[in-house]
Amino acid sequence: MSFDPAITLFSCHYTSQQSCAEEGSELESLGFPQSINLVRVPCTGKLQVTTLLNAFEEGADGVYVVGCPEDGCHNVKGSARAAKRVEAVREALVELGVEAGRVEMYHLPRGLHPEFVEKGKEMDSRIRDLGPSPFNG
Amino acid sequence: MIVAERKPMAEIVEMVKDCKKVLVLACRGCVTVCSAGGEREADIIASLIRLGAKKEGKKIETITASLVRQCDREYIDEIDQWKGKYDAVVSTACGVGVNFISNLRKDTMVYPALNTTFFGGSAEQGEWTEQCAGCGDCVLHLTGGLCPVARCAKSLMNGPCGGSVDGRCEIHKDVECIWQSIHDRLASFDRSAQMEVIAPIRDWSTAGHGGPRKIVRDDLTV
Numbered sequence: 580m581s582f583d584p585a586i587t588l589f590s591c592h593y594t595s596q597q598s599c600a601e602e603g604s605e606l607e608s609l610g611f612p613q614s615i616n617l618v619r620v621p622c623t624g625k626l627q628v629t630t631l632l633n634a635f636e637e638g639a640d641g642v643y644v645v646g647c648p649e650d651g652c653h654n655v656k657g658s659a660r661a662a663k664r665v666e667a668v669r670e671a672l673v674e675l676g677v678e679a680g681r682v683e684m685y686h687l688p689r690g691l692h693p694e695f696v697e698k699g700k701e702m703d704s705r706i707r708d709l710g711p712s713p714f715n716g
Numbered sequence: 717m718i719v720a721e722r723k724p725m726a727e728i729v730e731m732v733k734d735c736k737k738v739l740v741l742a743c744r745g746c747v748t749v750c751s752a753g754g755e756r757e758a759d760i761i762a763s764l765i766r767l768g769a770k771k772e773g774k775k776i777e778t779i780t781a782s783l784v785r786q787c788d789r790e791y792i793d794e795i796d797q798w799k800g801k802y803d804a805v806v807s808t809a810c811g812v813g814v815n816f817i818s819n820l821r822k823d824t825m826v827y828p829a830l831n832t833t834f835f836g837g838s839a840e841q842g843e844w845t846e847q848c849a850g851c852g853d854c855v856l857h858l859t860g861g862l863c864p865v866a867r868c869a870k871s872l873m874n875g876p877c878g879g880s881v882d883g884r885c886e887i888h889k890d891v892e893c894i895w896q897s898i899h900d901r902l903a904s905f906d907r908s909a910q911m912e913v914i915a916p917i918r919d920w921s922t923a924g925h926g927g928p929r930k931i932v933r934d935d936l937t938v
Binding site: 627628629632633635636671674675676677713714715716 | 724725729756759760764766767768770773
């Protein structure tokens with residue numbers, strides 16, 4: 580049974596700059612999945628574990644974070660901190676018997692880069708395969 | 717500080733499965749310092765309780781709050797402001813806090829969110845190590861300030877044992893042989909002779925083997 584997932588993306592201001600290009604229409608034209616709700620943050624290091632959990636509470640079937648390359652974060656360790664928090668959520672999901680793959684961290688180059696769209700498609704495909712979030716039953 | 721870590725969430729969710737409202741109560745003492753049961757961790761646990769309930773098709777409402785400490789009567793009294801608003805308390809304090817609330821609030825069910833582990837210190841950011849066993853009969857003045865009770869795998873009083881190799885303990889290469897370290901440290905103070913003094917058979921009654929311990933200070937009681 581197919582379903583239309585709701586996916587929340589928390590993205591670093593720098594790695595998601597293309598989302599602003601042409602008022603967002605460029606991302607759409609590149610095939611960025613419509614299922615993804617993009618939330619831009621000044622730095623992914625600002626994200627707390629509760630930020631990610633709240634997205635699940637609000638109905639997301641999947642949540643992922645896009646931050647700077649680990650060795651090239653604008654704020655030095657912001658994306659590394661985000662990766663740790665994503666891992667904490669992943670472990671908590673497993674403890675609750677929920678698929679770890681519903682949360683993910685990507686480190687991507689800044690600016691307009693095809694990987695940003697590719698990872699969006701990858702996440703969209705993964706969540707469609709996993710099906711609706713067990714939290715939304 | 718008392719060092720603790722969060723219990724597996726499935727265990728916590730199971731505890732509160734019959735509750736509709738839960739007070740997740742943080743402690744701003746030791747467990748805040750070791751990032752196990754402070755306000756931030758209580759928020760995470762509350763969120764995971766709600767999610768765990770949703771997964772089972774139930775709904776649990778949570779209130780998240782914190783006390784200065786959960787090991788003093790006057791702070792426990794603050795719980796009364798939420799009276800009637802919860803079915804149970806999930807305490808993110810150490811086991812002392814859970815016991816204290818249970819002692820003082822007969823009609824309140826309290827569940828532990830943490831496994832209380834040891835008395836320790838922060839070796840590095842995100843890493844804590846056991847330093848003291850609270851044995852009630854301190855020998856640190858004889859051992860260069862390093863505790864053989866807590867830090868020797870066998871709690872030997874006349875170490876090291878035969879399993880000490882190159883300063884490491886036989887239980888794991890990552891564990892230092894504290895008796896080797898005691899020897900080295902005493903030597904650095906020209907007190908190696910202390911190693912020759914045989915420690916007598918120890919009376920462990922002060923370590924809790926004589927039942928729950930209690931201290932009464934007449935100078936402080938009124």
